[in-house]
Amino acid sequence: MEERKIKILNEEGMHARPAGVFAKMASTYQSKVSVLFNGKAVNGKSSISLMTLGLVKDSEVTIQVDGADAVELADKLTTLINNKFLME
């Protein structure tokens, strides 16, 4: 299992668009994704659950990825957060 601790950098935090982009990317991979924050863990492939974490700018989250393509996905998700969820 891959585990990463990352800080949310974008101004709006985990709003609809960032949550959507994150979940969409997670869904294209086999591995299971959990996002942990404040003692709560949610399914990283569910944008609605991600929003309920109430992540704001500077929140520190832990991402756990488990499965065959875990390393690649963990890298991608980390880059996504560091790029403030921008995908062109």
Added chain:
Amino acid sequence: MLPLQGIAVSKGFAKASAFWLEKRELKSLREKQSLIEEEKLFLIAIEKAKNDLEILQQKLKDSKSQAYEVLNAHIQLLEDPELIDKTIFSIKENNISACEAYNESIAFFKNMFLSMEDDYLKERVNDLEDISQRVLFYIQSPNESFLPKVPDQPFILFAEDLKPSDILSIDRNLILGIVCEAGSQTSHVAILARSMEIPAVLGVGNKLKGIVAGENVFLNALDGYLFLESSNFEIKNKFDEQVKLYSSQLELLKVFKGKNTQTACGKKITLSANISGPQDMASVLNNDAEAIGLYRTEFLFLDRASAPSEEEQYRVYKQVADQIGNKKIIVRTVDIGGDKETSWLQIQKEENPFLGLRGIRLCLAKPELFKAQLRALLRAMVGKNWGLMFPMVSSLEEFLEAKEILNQVIEDLKGKSIQFSNEFELGIMVEVPSVAWMMDEFSEHLDFISLGTNDLLQYTCAADRLNLAVADVYNYENLGFLRLISHVVKEAKRHELHVGICGSLAHKKELLPMFISLGVDELSMSAQHILPTRKLISELVI
């Protein structure tokens, strides 16, 4: 039945059957099936709902609507694995129907959002309600369609109220006219109807309910009324004459296409078009606008789930720039707030949104939003003859703060060696009375001003322009208002500023002599008013 009176917001005539666009209502609960059957019904309902949204999206793709993004977000919510798994789990574990289970899951997330501190996330409840209505409908009635069944033959679109996306989701060629119980001259539907050149009468009130779907309706969107074909033979004859007269007038106006705009004495003035995006460009060219006097950029920011990115904005502005050729264009930075609400902005509910955080005030409060727009504009307008103006300015300090941000953005672009336009004229909208008395102070910083008469009138007379109860107070003939306009134009001209008028008074027949005598340089209006106004001006002996 007497003709029903409303407000003519987009000129023209139509004769067709009425089609009511209505909200679908849920049928009563059907009997519970086996667990497997309930699960199947649920999954089929999700697929059907998704299919609906994709069909809508496909239609919106061609009209480049902002509603497209909202639909994207809704499709993702529909397919959300937690929402689906939770529902299926409930069906099995609690032995309940798909409807009950889905309702429970939706309620679970709704409560979660409602308990959050973030106002933006609280509003996601609306998205959940939106998708759940559709899914619940399909669980109940898997063999019916939630999409409005639109007739194959052209019709007049009837509704209590419409969103721009409602109109965009129907084939343009099928809509011969639009009639709504609600709405006014300045509502979004009015603006959209004008730019799509669909005859429209709004604000008819609830008497409209008297007209039943399928009845043949005669719509006069020149004088703003409608009646049934079966109602009165005499009016019907008159209607045909009116249509004939109107189309012959339209023909006559073609004479004015390609001509200069000038009075009978040879005094010239520029007639420009107001646009809201690339979709209006065809009408700008058809109606022979000499320039674009007002590009309302806010339409890109409405009806969507999140702010448009700099890249998205750049692409849209570039489309406009590519189509305008060497005509001049004045772009107004985003004017949201007030009547133009957007949930993603997280603006606190305001008692008086028209007096609240809107226009340049909002941009100064959210500098990142403002900067992204400025960057996108500066990049898109390379090589263009263009002007940039700020809306809702009420003090010099505010303007200077905005200009400082603009300068920062320019310096930033220079540093990154990104191609952008550094040659443009800078101006402000004059729509707040305080600014009207400060032309002396403002003039050294400006190249031009543009009078936004809709807001200037509502602020000068303290009359909400959307409130029908004070419609007679919102009166452009108010002497104080006319004096204010006269003062601003004279002062601005004394300082050699270019003066434009871009509100809906720009094409008011009664005011044209005053505007021209005062020396106004440019009148900007919906494209469909340009040729009629050119004709009116040609008859003035000034």
